[in-house]
């Protein structure tokens with residue numbers, strides 16, 4: 001619904017007036033669904049989502065101190081099957097899932113490093129370079145789709161990508177299953193959890209369940225939203241106000257501060273002409289749909305833990321957060337920010353760094 005509202009003003013040449021109107025519309029609509037999503041997340045993934053308009057959603061909305069804000073806190077508790085989480089965690093860091101036993105999911109998604117590899121573009125089996133920057137796996141379960149161009153609908157579907165990609169793990173499912181089945185510990189774990197034991201579906205289920213456990217609650221900003229006013233500084237709060245006021249929050253919003261819609265890179269000015277970037281990955285959702293109107297459209301990336309995930313953008317072409325903020329203001333909103341304003345927004349973005357298993361991410 002918010003996607004529609006926003007795509008209505010995502011063409012070329014629109015005015016700030018339209019952008020602002022779109023923002024207001026989108027916020028209004030979001031407050032309500034936001035409450036429903038929060039209710040759903042609070043009650044756990046295992047239970048079906050609370051439908052919009054239900055009494056439970058209304059109660060959650062009334063009780064939530066962050067009501068009216070475009071961003072809601074990451075849920076503190078995830079109701080997940082701990083046996084699957086443990087099994088998925090083992091698979092996630094197991095290089096035997098790759099063709100030559102050298103690369104695991106964790107090779108590119110370092111959990112002790114914000115869930116990324118800090119390379120502009122990731123390197124897989126035999127050091128082969130890919131075409132995209134590795135997004136963080138933290139909070140990936142909160143995104144409406146996976147990948148920069150949103151080509152996978154679920155975390156389960158996403159796994160086909162890296163496992164079979166010739167520049168990532170370069171493997172096939174039969175070979176990966178064989179490697180897993182050769183390990184008696186895996187055989188026992190799968191058998192105790194799944195009726196059918198080791199299968200593609202069950203490997204995906206375990207990995208995706210682990211990924212859903214990779215949430216980072218209790219960021220200073222979330223504590224602020226929950227009513228702990230001193231959790232962020234007055235300067236950081238000013239940065240948040242500016243982030244909302246100039247319109248960043250029209251795209252980067254919801255529980256993951258992004259990850260819930262696709263938008264064009266270069267709304268107010270043609271980014272790819274000006275910056276002379278090229279390569280198929282730059283075409284974004286055009287690669288998925290083949291539709292001209294999807295050229296240069298990307299899933300709006302989540303900004304949780306963004307201070308830790310340099311370099312930035314789908315192609316890793318921007319080394320610093322400050323430059324990314326400046327670029328966003330210019331190409332997405334038609335604004336040139338002063339250095340002080342960039343610092344303020346950066347200060348706010350630093351408050352989005354959360355905790356994993358009780359430890360603040362580094």
Ligand code: HEC
Pocket residue numbers: 092097103104105106107108109122123124125130132133134135136137140143145146147148149155158159162163167168169207211
């Ligand atoms: C060689 C490095 C590499 C390996 C190995 C790798 N990934 Fe990734 N991962 C990436 C890159 C690069 C992307 C972005 C690709 C794109 O969007 O086109 C990505 C995207 C993702 C995403 C989507 C996140 C988002 O916000 O859209 C998830 C989830 C993910 N990987 C999980 C995994 C899992 C699970 C494995 C193991 C089965 C894995 N990755 C193995 C580099 C890697």
Ligand code: HEC
Pocket residue numbers: 148243246247248249250251252262263264265267297298299300301302303306309311312313314315321324325328329332333345
């Ligand atoms: C019209 C929608 C829209 C607006 C408004 C917008 N962004 Fe973005 N933002 C995007 C998209 C789409 C991308 C991904 C572009 C890419 O990777 O090529 C992005 C990327 C980013 C990134 C890089 C994230 C990463 O992991 O690489 C940051 C940081 C960011 N935006 C911050 C901001 C800030 C700060 C503002 C306000 C000044 C803002 N954005 C305004 C859509 C938007």
